[in-house]
Amino acid sequence: MFTAEALPLIFAALMGLSILLYVVLDGFDLGVGLLFPFADVDERDRMVASIGPFWDANETWLVLAIGILLVAFPAAHGTILTALYLPVAVMLIGLILRGVAFEFRAKAPVAHKRPWDVAFWAGSLMTALSQGFMLGMYVMGLRWGWAEVAFATLTAGALAVAYSFIGAAWTILKTDGDLQRKAVSWARGGIWGVVLGMGAVSMATPLVSPRIFDKWFRFPEIVTLAPLPLMSGLLVVLLWLSLRRLPTRDDSFAWFPFAGAVVLMVLGFFGMAYSFYPYIVPEKLTIWEAASSTESLSIILVGTLFVLPVILGYTVLSYFIFRGKATRLSYD
Amino acid sequence: MDTLLLSRIQFGANISFHILFPTITIALGWVLLFFKLRFQITRDRKWMDLYMFWVKVFALSFALGVVSGITMSFQFGTNWPGFMETVGNVAGPLLAYEVLTAFFLEAVFLGIMLFGASRVPVWVHTLATFLVAFGTTMSAFWIIVLNSWMHTPAGYELRDGIVFATDWWAIIFNPSMPYRLVHMLLASGLTVAFLIAGVSAYRHLKGERDASVASGLRFGLILGALLMPVQIIAGDMHGLNTLEHQPQKVAAMEANWETRGNVPLVLFALPDQTLRENRYEISIPSMASVILKHDPAGVVPGLNDFVAADGTALHPPVAPVFWSFRVMIGTGVAMLAASWLGVALIWRRGADALPRPYLMLLTAMTFAGWLATLAGWYTTEIGRQPWLVQGVLTTKAAVGDIASGMVLSSLLAYMAIYVALLAAYIGAIFHLARKGSGFQPAVTPALQPAE
Numbered sequence: 065m066f067t068a069e070a071l072p073l074i075f076a077a078l079m080g081l082s083i084l085l086y087v088v089l090d091g092f093d094l095g096v097g098l099l100f101p102f103a104d105v106d107e108r109d110r111m112v113a114s115i116g117p118f119w120d121a122n123e124t125w126l127v128l129a130i131g132i133l134l135v136a137f138p139a140a141h142g143t144i145l146t147a148l149y150l151p152v153a154v155m156l157i158g159l160i161l162r163g164v165a166f167e168f169r170a171k172a173p174v175a176h177k178r179p180w181d182v183a184f185w186a187g188s189l190m191t192a193l194s195q196g197f198m199l200g201m202y203v204m205g206l207r208w209g210w211a212e213v214a215f216a217t218l219t220a221g222a223l224a225v226a227y228s229f230i231g232a233a234w235t236i237l238k239t240d241g242d243l244q245r246k247a248v249s250w251a252r253g254g255i256w257g258v259v260l261g262m263g264a265v266s267m268a269t270p271l272v273s274p275r276i277f278d279k280w281f282r283f284p285e286i287v288t289l290a291p292l293p294l295m296s297g298l299l300v301v302l303l304w305l306s307l308r309r310l311p312t313r314d315d316s317f318a319w320f321p322f323a324g325a326v327v328l329m330v331l332g333f334f335g336m337a338y339s340f341y342p343y344i345v346p347e348k349l350t351i352w353e354a355a356s357s358t359e360s361l362s363i364i365l366v367g368t369l370f371v372l373p374v375i376l377g378y379t380v381l382s383y384f385i386f387r388g389k390a391t392r393l394s395y396d
Numbered sequence: 397m398d399t400l401l402l403s404r405i406q407f408g409a410n411i412s413f414h415i416l417f418p419t420i421t422i423a424l425g426w427v428l429l430f431f432k433l434r435f436q437i438t439r440d441r442k443w444m445d446l447y448m449f450w451v452k453v454f455a456l457s458f459a460l461g462v463v464s465g466i467t468m469s470f471q472f473g474t475n476w477p478g479f480m481e482t483v484g485n486v487a488g489p490l491l492a493y494e495v496l497t498a499f500f501l502e503a504v505f506l507g508i509m510l511f512g513a514s515r516v517p518v519w520v521h522t523l524a525t526f527l528v529a530f531g532t533t534m535s536a537f538w539i540i541v542l543n544s545w546m547h548t549p550a551g552y553e554l555r556d557g558i559v560f561a562t563d564w565w566a567i568i569f570n571p572s573m574p575y576r577l578v579h580m581l582l583a584s585g586l587t588v589a590f591l592i593a594g595v596s597a598y599r600h601l602k603g604e605r606d607a608s609v610a611s612g613l614r615f616g617l618i619l620g621a622l623l624m625p626v627q628i629i630a631g632d633m634h635g636l637n638t639l640e641h642q643p644q645k646v647a648a649m650e651a652n653w654e655t656r657g658n659v660p661l662v663l664f665a666l667p668d669q670t671l672r673e674n675r676y677e678i679s680i681p682s683m684a685s686v687i688l689k690h691d692p693a694g695v696v697p698g699l700n701d702f703v704a705a706d707g708t709a710l711h712p713p714v715a716p717v718f719w720s721f722r723v724m725i726g727t728g729v730a731m732l733a734a735s736w737l738g739v740a741l742i743w744r745r746g747a748d749a750l751p752r753p754y755l756m757l758l759t760a761m762t763f764a765g766w767l768a769t770l771a772g773w774y775t776t777e778i779g780r781q782p783w784l785v786q787g788v789l790t791t792k793a794a795v796g797d798i799a800s801g802m803v804l805s806s807l808l809a810y811m812a813i814y815v816a817l818l819a820a821y822i823g824a825i826f827h828l829a830r831k832g833s834g835f836q837p838a839v840t841p842a843l844q845p846a847e
Contacts, residue, residue: 117507120462124495124503127466131495134472134480135488142477146796149474153806156467157813163463164817167456171824357560360485364492371496375504382504385515 066362072355074365075136076344078372079129084333086125088230088326093119095231097162097188098224099250100181107243108181112166114238114390119166121379123159136361140344140354147206151194158190189224196223196261203269205346215268222261229254230329233321236310238390244318248310251321255307258325259300262332266293269339273347276339289338296331299324400795402803403475406810410468411777412770413814417461419769422536422581423588424454425529427615432525436518445608446615450592452828455510458532460821462503467810475803476784478794483559483785486552486567487542494538501531533581540580544573546785547776548641559788571641575634576776582627583772586731587765589623592616593738594762595829597755602830610747613758617742620735627728632687638776639688642786643697644711645779649721650684651677651714654698659684667714672700712781716774724771731764763822 066074093115100108133141145152161183169180200216201208232254235247270277280289303324306317342350355361428451435443469491472479480487508516508524516524551566552559561567593616599609639646646652651667651674652659661683665674682692689696702711734757741750784791 117511120459120506121500121503123462123466124500127469127499128495130469130473131492134469135484135492138480138484138488141473142481142796145470145473146477146798149798149802149806152470152474153802153809156470157809159466160463160813160817163459164820167459168820168824171452171456171828172820173827356488357485360489360561363489363561363564367489367493367496375496375500378504379500382507385508385512 066358066365068358069352071358071361071365072136072351075132075355075361076341076351078368079132079136080333080337082125082129082132084330086122086129087333088329089118089122089125091227091329092230092234092322093122094162094188094192095227095229096234097184097231098192098228099231099235099247100185100188102250103243103246107246110239110243110390111235112169112184114235116166117382117386119163121382123163135364136356137344137351137354138356140349143345143349144202144206147208148198148201151197151201155191155194155198158187158192158194161187162191163187188227192224192227193220196220199223199265202346203265204272205348215264218264219261222257222264225254225257226261226329229258230322230325233325237318237322240311240315240389244311248307252307255300255303258328262296262328265332266335269336273339275347279339292331292335296328299328299331303328399798399800399803400792402800402807403795403798404791406803406807407468407471407475408777409807409811409814410464410471412773413818414461414464414468415769415773416766416818417457417464418532418536419584419587419766420457420591421454421461421532422584424450424457424591425525425532427588427592427619428454429522429525429529432522436522440607442606442608442611445606446612449608449612449828451510453591453595453825455506456821456824458502458506460817464814475796475798476794477796478789479784482557482789482794483546486545486549486559486561489561489564490538490542490545490567494535494542498531498534498538502528502535505531536580536584537577540577541568541570541573544576545570547576547780548572549785549788554788559785572634572637575630575637578630579627579634579772582623582630583765583769585623586620586627587763587769589616589620589735590731590758590761590764593620593735594758594760594764595825597750597758598762598826599829600750601752601755601759605748613750614742614747617735617738620731621739624728624732624735628732631728636688638779639696642779644699644702645717645776646688647697647699647702648712648714648717648779649775650688650696651718652684652696652698653700655695655701656698657685657693657695658682659688659694659696661687662718665718667718669709669714710782712779717779720771720774720778724768724775727764727768727771731761731768734758734761734764 096111096115099111103111133144165180165184165187169177169184172180197216197220200219201212203219204212204215229251232247232250236244236251239247270280279285303321306320306324310317310321312318340346342352344351344354428447431443431447431450434440435447505524505527509521509528512524513521545567548571549559550570551561551563553562554560592612596609596612596616599606600613635646635649650659651662651665653672653674658681660679660681662674662677662679665677665679667674685692685694685696688694699709699711699714702709704710738750738754738758741754780786782790782792784794
């Protein structure tokens with residue numbers, strides 16, 4: 065049904081979609097965790113309530129992304145994950161801490177709530193930093209040297225700031241009153257980190273690889289690609305303007321920072337995807353070289369094409385059911 | 397220590413920690429659905445109380461299962477790249493279907509099940525509860541399919557050392573899958589039965605006389621008493637299946653060195669792999685032949701048949717398999733005795749008036765199911781060594797090329813976290829149990845009985 069040429073491409077696209085959904089969706093709930101130290105006790109409860117029904121499903125997109133890497137590109141998967149052994153371990157410990165702290169803080173004795181809050185923040189921070197670090201190492205071609213680690217440390221910080229920005233934007237959308245006002249000020253601080261981070265990755269990627277440099281800066285690509293950075297710049301300006309006016313009296317435009325942050329992440333993602341295509345291990349292994357057997361890919365694809373729309377459907381349903389401002393988290 | 401050993405310890409620790417939580421959530425999901433439906437039919441408030449209490453335990457167990465499961469899926473890549481590179485064409489689709497058909501289902505509908513009761517109609521909430529239970533079971537199905545395939549591979553061919561799928565039906569319904577699946581589902585049911593009975597007994601001991609506590613106690617004990625005999629039959633059939641496909645594992649379980657008839661059932665022994673014999677053996681003559689072949693003279697393969705020409709063992713390490721098997725059987729017998737005794741006592745005195753020593757025993761046995769499950773898991777997984785995929789891929793060949801220092805540091809970090817979380821989990825369950833009496837969950841409009 066599908067050719068050996070097309071299948072790896074389809075799976076690369078699916079993996080990209082999953083990573084994008086993960087970064088946006090788990091991005092906002094990780095961001096909420098990162099902002100914990102800036103909120104007081106009651107505000108933390110509301111922030112947790114705003115992500116309560118979603119975080120589990122959000123995290124599943126990471127499982128799907130890594131699953132696709134595992135099943136569709138087994139040759140790349142070993143190379144990438146062994147090269148990133150330590151940051152992966154840090155991320156996993158962060159995810160463990162975060163996921164369980166979320167449940168324990170509501171069920172443990174009241175006296176234990178504070179340590180679990182710290183664990184929730186620390187877990188979110190470890191997860192965000194290690195993901196940013198991995199992004200930097202990937203951009204640098206998965207080589208461990210001083211320059212690479214220094215750059216990866218920069219992207220680690222940048223991604224953590226970007227996540228807190230989208231987390232703040234989510235909080236603006238899902239809350240009101242003092243907490244919403246606080247979230248606006250968090251977002252105002254965070255947006256500079258986003259600009260710095262996206263700028264650093266956009267500058268570094270073409271400088272590391274002549275091939276990527278050529279892809280961006282040769283004619284006519286430089287013209288056709290120009291909308292990407294221009295739109296990002298425009299969006300940053302719009303976000304900045306909206307953050308100066310928020311929150312509005314009738315809560316209009318509370319959705320805008322979150323929507324803007326999402327679009328910004330989508331634009332950044334397409335920039336990255338364009339740069340690295342057709343490689344899955346930068347400059348070493350293309351998606352065709354790393355792909356599984358055509359039979360196995362077909363088997364997975366048939367199911368995926370049926371199941372993925374259903375998953376997307378009930379994910380949207382769940383966001384619809386829990387629309388509106390977050391109140392208090394309870395099993396009612 | 398070398399990377400192979402450290403990676404094995406790390407994976408062993410990881411899977412041991414992980415398996416505890418699905419073992420609870422698989423059956424507890426269905427139990428919650430049962431409580432919910434009972435409430436909807438009888439309108440008796442105690443069933444809703446039971447639901448509200450146990451849904452918290454479910455949420456906690458689910459979260460721990462998810463995070464430890466994610467850790468496992470990453471370890472295929474970080475520590476065992478040879479696994480996917482060799483059998484990825486079979487393992488990949490199975491894992492992909494697990495995520496696609498089960499994982500998302502559980503994760504999305506869990507949100508609605510936990511927090512959506514006041515936002516959706518009752519039937520949608522019940523449907524969400526069903527979908528979570530169904531998704532958890534589907535998850536177990538796919539994982540057991542993969543695990544069974546690693547024990548009894550079928551439906552594949554080898555081309556240049558790489559596995560290619562030839563018959564998906566044969567892969568999914570591989571020879572040991574039905575036995576393993578049934579054995580695991582029953583283990584989950586029993587674990588939950590004793591968890592509910594144990595925690596209810598503890599609440600009763602703490603002076604809580606709510607109707608839901610007595611009902612929980614009765615429910616747990618009856619479930620345990622019903623499932624235990626079924627599990628014994630299923631376990632026996634699984635054993636016979638293993639004898640057919642992995643005779644070296646059964647030989648290690650029985651510490652039987654020579655292929656012969658009239659094999660005794662070893663009750664106690666210290667199997668010595670260097671001397672290749674048992675020390676201090678106490679056994680019942682011919683009994684193993686009776687159990688395994690249903691004939692005292694039945695010939696059972698021995699471990700000495702599984703030694704390579706150069707003397708290296710092609711069978712698993714004997715002592716750990718032998719002992720973990722006995723721990724599993726011993727725990728199972730204790731669970732059988734405790735649950736039947738409990739049902740008899742309830743029959744005569746009612747669930748409100750069980751004797752204190754018995755309630756204390758039940759409290760002590762709260763996690764008996766975990767012990768039996770872990771012991772059974774070690775029996776079957778250590779029993780597969782030195783193979784990772786029986787006859788296809790050795791564990792040694794799958795390990796990644798990583799510095800042992802890195803594995804050691806990640807291993808220590810995981811171990812510290814697992815120990816702390818296990819303590820926190822058990823602590824939180826008993827904390828919830830203590831809080832139970834003073835805790836009256838508000839009945840929300842959506843869940844209120846229709847007048």
